[in-house]
Amino acid sequence: MKIKFLGAAREVTGSCFVIETDKARFAIDCGMHQGGSDMEARNWDINVYDPRNIDFFLITHAHIDHSGLLPRMVQNGFSGPVYATEPTGDLIKILLLDSAHIQETDATSKTRRQQRNGRSEKIIPLYSTKDAEAVAPLIKTRRYNDVFSPADGIKVNFQDAGHILGAAIVELFIEENGSSTKLVFSGDIGRSHQLLMKDPVDITGADFLFMESTYGDRNHKGEEDSLNELAEAIQYSYARREKIIIPAFAVERTQEMLYSLYLLNRDGRLPKDIPVILDSPLAIKATEIFRKYHSYLDEETHSLLKAGEDPLDLPQLQFSSSTEQSMKINETKGSAIVISASGMANAGRIRHHLRHNLWRTGASIVFVGFQAQGTPGRKIIEGAKKIRIFNEDIAVKAKIWTIGGFSAHAGQTQLLDWLGKFPDKKMPVFLIHGEPDTQNILASLIKQKLGFNVTIPEYLEGITLKAGAEPEAVKQPQAVPQPVDMAPLLAELKAKIDNLNSQLGNIRSLPASRQAEFLNLIQQAKLSMDEIKIRDLNARK
Ligand SMILES: [Zn+2]
Ligand SMILES: [Zn+2]
Known part of the structure; x- marks a missing residue:
């Protein structure tokens, strides 16, 4: 075979x-x-x-x-x-x-x-x-x-x-x-x-x-250390009246975070007045599937359920399903814990929360899962000073926490x-x-x-x-892709730009409509150049 x-x-x-x-x-x-x-x-x-x-x-x-x-x-x-x-x-x-x-x-x-x-x-x-x-x-x-x-x-x-x-x-x-x-x-x-x-x-x-x-x-840190770190992150931003943003995969990580918050709350380590917002319609549905298949969960969860406890619930838990509810989170001042997807910040509502909070000193971004190469999440944990979200460069001023123990x-x-x-x-x-x-x-x-x-x-x-x-x-039938030699093309492009530069005086003496035509063509060329993401290339080396 x-x-x-x-x-x-x-x-x-x-x-x-x-x-x-x-x-x-x-x-x-x-x-x-x-x-x-x-x-x-x-x-x-x-x-x-x-x-x-x-x-x-x-x-x-x-x-x-x-x-x-x-x-x-x-x-x-x-x-x-x-x-x-x-x-x-x-x-x-x-x-x-x-x-x-x-x-x-x-x-x-x-x-x-x-x-x-x-x-x-x-x-x-x-x-x-x-x-x-x-x-x-x-x-x-x-x-x-x-x-x-x-x-x-x-x-x-x-x-x-x-x-x-x-x-x-x-x-x-x-x-x-x-x-x-x-x-x-x-x-x-x-x-x-x-x-x-x-x-x-x-x-x-x-x-x-x-x-x-x-x-x-x-190796990951133990559960106890991870819970302590989570409590510390919450305390840090709660004291500063800022938000704690947790990017989490909708399945499992979100439920594990709810369980962790349940444990902190049970031990009196979660401020009573801090709202916990689950802002992911997908995670809300996934949580229901966890409840449906509880026989697949471990003994500990089972004994809690038997004792009438629900480790996926909290008194201050709020669900946000609609886009309007989601937007309201960032219009509301004060501290809150926001769990949203995607876990690597490359898609979904979490991007809005990052746009609103990454630049805020005192806010916390808490990463609790694996961040693959090339994703915004990976760039943030590797210390990027700015992150591009929805075509806008956002400064990273919030405190970044990486808690590996929830893996x-x-x-x-x-x-x-x-x-x-x-x-x-x-x-x-x-x-x-x-x-x-x-x-x-x-x-x-x-x-x-x-x-x-x-x-x-x-x-x-x-x-x-x-x-x-x-x-x-097994012998590979497909040919190895040949590296493309771009040097002659780039040299030609450069010569054209140099030529344009030397003709600037002449262009300025043309009628306004002709000048606008030139400007338009150059703008188009610039847009094409913008699509070449050199920063991405460097990041992947
Ligand atoms: Zn997996
Ligand atoms: Zn996997």
Whole structure:
């Protein structure tokens, strides 16, 4: 059988691994690529997926970096089943609709910008609400530990990954030419002792393991430290009558933040008069799905629920669904805790809250999740002095807090512990879902401490897998893109500008209407130059 890495290869987003056996072609996950513009361009490259020839998808969990391209597949001819756990099925439906809405709004505002620049071309969204709706009937749900066979010679088992509600580790049993091979895909592995979630299940063995490595380079602080830090951030801005803005993914992180605030409140560490505003219609819906599937949550949450407590509720909790309610938050003076999405500040209402609060001394921006390269969130935590939001440069004067301990991902030691339980040290390990520097650190630790052989696959790399044999690279048919030589073009452009400069005197002596024509053409040229985002290029090096 062959595997091809269509995402989460030396990056954290875009999870998708296509497997071809002698009887089927299918994929684990169908995630959206997020980050800078060349990363996002991968979402448009439908040919590498060939969705018409995908028999089925197995989705590990609902996060958009694992499920966000499903509507794009349906739009381009995929019509097979999408297997997921029950909560994942419910969460996917609301997350994909939200994602389609973001795609549509972005396309509309880009089209308007084009029109203002005098261009008539219409920007089409990556996919529409209709495409997202078309995914729902394809979803087939399966429980944890309930082996099923989506195609001849293939058996699948979902196990609890402890990452977000319904997240699964995928055990894949493949019969091919009379021999059987077991592949394990970790999906995103949860942090042990995470609020709400059970701990990730230990897997007893595999022929090949594909393991996430998001936090392969560090350990998180403990829950207690993280709660203390959150309390400190709240106290800091409450005392200054400013807001505490928490960008949080709508699923899991928001609920974990509500739970954390519930704990602070229970211990008398949350000011009684500070409003807590959940400003994300998606997070409000996701919270309902958490309540519906409470049997998937951990023991602690269960005993609270049994005792009549609701750890996802607070006396001062307010929900803001409509745009008007959302806008009112920033028109109202005084301190408040605002939880809003998206978690990496690259989309959604959080951008409005950042625009209103980033520049305010005394306000707090509290990051509680992973910030991928190229996102505004990453730029802020890396100390950017200004951030561009809605075409406006906003100064960063608020206090920036990064609380890693709320992560829904296992830290370095937890990843090593989980991996260490696989008994066969000859099992090849593929590290996925991580940034290259992080993966190199984890890979050498794994080799040193556990003795596994580690491969870090590349984007679009193909590998042949045969149990007991060394994984073999599949020859890549596509040509390597040639670097473009821009130097002659730039020299020509410069000569033209120099020539214009030397003719300025002559131009000024022309009639006003002719001068205006020149000015107009030069302005257009400048607008084209503005589109080349040199700052982005530097940031990505
Ligand atoms: Zn995830
Ligand atoms: Zn992920």
